[in-house]
Amino acid sequence: MPISPNQGSSGGGTLVTITGTNLSGTTAVHFGTRSATSVTNVSPTQVTAVSPSGNGVVGVTVTTPGGTSNPVSFFYVGAPFKQSLSPTSGSTAGGATVTITGTGLSTATSVSFGANSVTPTVVSDSQITAVAPAGAAGSVGVSVTTAGGTNNGLSYTYVAVPTVTTVAPAEGPTSGGTAVTITGTGLAGTTQVTFDGNPAPFTVISDTSVSAVTPPGTAGAVDVVVSNDAGSATAADGFTYVAGPGI
Secondary structure: OOEEOOEEEOOOOOEEEEEOOOOOOOOEEEEOOEEOOEEEEEEOOEEEEEOOOOOOEEEEEEEEOOEEOOOEEEEEEOOOEEEEEEOOEEEOOOOOEEEEEEEOOOOOOEEEEOOEEEOOEEEEOOEEEEEOOOOOOEEEEEEEEEOOEEEEEEEEEEEOOOEEEEEEOOEEEOOOOOEEEEEEEOOOOOOEEEEOOEEOOEEEEEOOEEEEEOOOOOOEEEEEEEEEOOEEEEEEEEEEEEOOOOO
């Protein structure tokens, strides 16, 4: 007498289909000693029932006017527990592989990033991976659905790829030390600013503005690159190093 699915949440509520013979007139379905919360006699060979709450492995039996069937095993699965995810942010275009750790993850069937769901890859009972779908800039909740239920409590931040509009002032001495303001979009999550590949100290002012101090450089025009977790933007020849006068 097969039963499908043969596992479900310890909180109950799993709709199972039981197939066999002589099932007409089914009067009860038991999960261990507990009665199913709903029983429907579909045909002489099929019955559906909704599992009650429970724990561990129990025998499922069907009772008809002719007697009670042999038990078939049903496995109760606890709700998943999520401990962490990494990385915690990525591009609005999606595509980042996110690793989620916790317990009870071996039966994971879905991971939701806000309203968007993806199918995860189960690594072990304590780890799954999921490829983040595309999403709008900002933070969303992450929830994992397993045979034991759904759990949330973690968040993932979508970051837009930055753009750079202006660098002002656009020139300064080769000795460095020039305070510049970089304007553009998607700058709130800036992780690095470079001038000709050389990192510069910076401060995020807003999503449209970052201030930075130029490092020393070689005379001439250089690229200014602003990076965040989603990518980078380049202001080609955005700043010009000017050599000091000589006598």
